[in-house]
Amino acid sequence: MTIAITASGAAAEAVASVVPTLVGDLVASGITVQDPSLWGPEAEAEAAKRLGWAEAITVSAELVPQIVALRHRLAAKGLNNFVLAGMGGSSLAPEVITRTYGVELTVLDATEPGQVLDALNVDLEHTVLIVSSKSGSTVETASQRKAFEKAFSDAGYSDVHDRIIVVTDPGSPLDRSAREAGYVVFNADPNIGGRYSALSAFGLVPSGLAGADIEELLGEADAVTVELAQDRADNPGLVLGAVLGGTTPLRDKIAIVADGTHIQGFPDWAEQLIAESTGKLGRGLLPVVIGVDAPEITEGLHDVQIIRLVASTEETREVAPGEVEISGSLGAQILTWEYAVAVAGRLLGINPFDQPDVESAKVATRSLLDGEPEPVPAAFTASGVDVRGAGGIDLGDSLESAVEGLLRHLTDDGYVAIQAYLDRVAAPGAVALRDALAARTRRPVTFGWGPRFLHSTGQYHKGGPSNGVFLQITQIPETDLEIPGSPFSFGTLVAAQAAGDATVLAEHGRPVLTLTVTDVAQALPILLGALR
Numbered sequence: 111m112t113i114a115i116t117a118s119g120a121a122a123e124a125v126a127s128v129v130p131t132l133v134g135d136l137v138a139s140g141i142t143v144q145d146p147s148l149w150g151p152e153a154e155a156e157a158a159k160r161l162g163w164a165e166a167i168t169v170s171a172e173l174v175p176q177i178v179a180l181r182h183r184l185a186a187k188g189l190n191n192f193v194l195a196g197m198g199g200s201s202l203a204p205e206v207i208t209r210t211y212g213v214e215l216t217v218l219d220a221t222e223p224g225q226v227l228d229a230l231n232v233d234l235e236h237t238v239l240i241v242s243s244k245s246g247s248t249v250e251t252a253s254q255r256k257a258f259e260k261a262f263s264d265a266g267y268s269d270v271h272d273r274i275i276v277v278t279d280p281g282s283p284l285d286r287s288a289r290e291a292g293y294v295v296f297n298a299d300p301n302i303g304g305r306y307s308a309l310s311a312f313g314l315v316p317s318g319l320a321g322a323d324i325e326e327l328l329g330e331a332d333a334v335t336v337e338l339a340q341d342r343a344d345n346p347g348l349v350l351g352a353v354l355g356g357t358t359p360l361r362d363k364i365a366i367v368a369d370g371t372h373i374q375g376f377p378d379w380a381e382q383l384i385a386e387s388t389g390k391l392g393r394g395l396l397p398v399v400i401g402v403d404a405p406e407i408t409e410g411l412h413d414v415q416i417i418r419l420v421a422s423t424e425e426t427r428e429v430a431p432g433e434v435e436i437s438g439s440l441g442a443q444i445l446t447w448e449y450a451v452a453v454a455g456r457l458l459g460i461n462p463f464d465q466p467d468v469e470s471a472k473v474a475t476r477s478l479l480d481g482e483p484e485p486v487p488a489a490f491t492a493s494g495v496d497v498r499g500a501g502g503i504d505l506g507d508s509l510e511s512a513v514e515g516l517l518r519h520l521t522d523d524g525y526v527a528i529q530a531y532l533d534r535v536a537a538p539g540a541v542a543l544r545d546a547l548a549a550r551t552r553r554p555v556t557f558g559w560g561p562r563f564l565h566s567t568g569q570y571h572k573g574g575p576s577n578g579v580f581l582q583i584t585q586i587p588e589t590d591l592e593i594p595g596s597p598f599s600f601g602t603l604v605a606a607q608a609a610g611d612a613t614v615l616a617e618h619g620r621p622v623l624t625l626t627v628t629d630v631a632q633a634l635p636i637l638l639g640a641l642r
């Protein structure tokens with residue numbers, strides 16, 4: 111057994127009641143042969159071009175020697191520091207793969223100027239930028255590419271064509287411009303959507319260049335393919351799919367906790383897969399990434415399903431009441447969760463392959479950048495923190511009353527989303543806000559770094575059930591950074607992304623509290639105090 115899952119309580123009941131039907135409907139073998147009709151007639155056209163991940167292992171095998179050869183070629187030239195410019199599905203898998211293999215990859219899924227500057231300033235001489243974008247038109251990725259091209263050129267490097275490697279779909283705008291510039295281009299399979307692309311060029315090229323054993327990774331996934339393809343009650347993809355989407359009443363908050371697994375950061379990858387695939391049409395599953403001491407674990411919340419990623423099958427024999435435990439290799443977990451989320455989409459009556467509400471935040475950002483409107487003045491400033499509210503919040507006149515005003519909108523089936531548009535390398539401590547708010551509200555709290563989460567849970571926030579309340583933390587950057595050839599800077603971009611998303615959330619009737627700080631280190635204790 112390459113993967114082991116044990117469920118208890120409502121999750122076990124879901125497995126018992128739902129899996130036999132999934133087996134009878136030949137869902138597992140259907141996914142494997144890429145049958146696009148499994149999600150109903152409305153989803154069929156999209157599903158027809160999004161199921162390539164089911165055969166990614168075979169398609170990707172030929173990439174491995176190419177990636178390894180390129181790594182050696184770059185190493186011979188002294189190029190061994192890898193930075194990945196990519197968002198969502200183009201960055202989350204390489205992050206978990208490289209962290210699990212213990213190899214260095216700077217994942218630059220950010221527009222906060224300080225974070226971009228740091229990536230530019232660390233060892234530029236030995237740096238290769240991997241530009242990954244399926245569509246080839248994502249603004250963050252394009253901006254990061256421009257910043258690095260300028261930095262390489264300013265440094266006088268004559269080998270820029272060696273220093274930029276591109277992963278994109280064939281025929282994308284990035285594909286064309288990269289080939290014109292003479293960069294090495296890896297084309298990905300266009301029949302795989304971003305969040306299902308971990309075992310395609312998007313997951314493998316950055317990870318393999320950084321030194322992860324991608325052949326082993328594919329082997330791990332391969333070891334579970336037969337199990338996942340079989341219409342049997344012990345198929346782990348069906349079992350996990352039933353846990354995610356088959357509980358009655360639906361436990362629609364999926365709290366994922368890494369508890370002993372060797373895999374580093376897996377919940378952050380699973381978060382995008384679950385949220386973007388299911389959070390639409392007012393329905394969906396909210397992934398909540400938590401630690402082993404998170405308040406959600408002991409609260410016994412009626413709508414939360416806890417899934418623990420544990421080290422071994424031994425452990426899965428004694429699962430805590432109501433919880434689910436899962437163990438397995440990274441490759442096996444990736445493929446199993448992809449099957450499971452596709453299965454959950456079918457159970458929920460949702461097309462798991464589109465993301466209809468991601469675009470709205472991009473449009474709002476664009477219109478702010480184009481229109482250059484005067485910034486909305488703060489309602490007030492308290493303890494150095496600017497306070498703004500949208501979506502009908504009564505702010506009062508202090509930080510405490512503003513937080514209180516937001517939480518008044520939190521219902522007993524709701525959740526709080528913290529959206530931190532901060533430099534996540536410089537301010538990792540901001541995640542402590544999550545536990546503080548979870549302990550206070552006794553409800554699930556998610557934490558996302560902006561703009562990274564816009565390409566992940568951002569879909570659920572707008573398209574899922576309308577029971578979220580939103581706390582944005584934004585930062586006035588200490589230093590700004592121009593985006594070469596662009597009328598706006600990184601600082602303007604990140605501010606427009608936060609303001610644009612707040613506008614769209616408020617238009618959807620969601621309450622948003624925005625707290626803007628200048629010095630993050632100084633402000634964090636103040637914010638913690640106000641949230642507790």
Ligand SMILES: O=P(O)(O)OC[C@H]1O[C@H](O)[C@H](O)[C@@H](O)[C@@H]1O
Pocket residue numbers: 197198199200242243244245246247248251304305386465468564565566
């Ligand atoms: O790979 P790209 O085309 O640059 O897209 C990056 C991300 O953009 C959007 O936000 C999509 O909703 C994500 O699913 C995708 O992973």
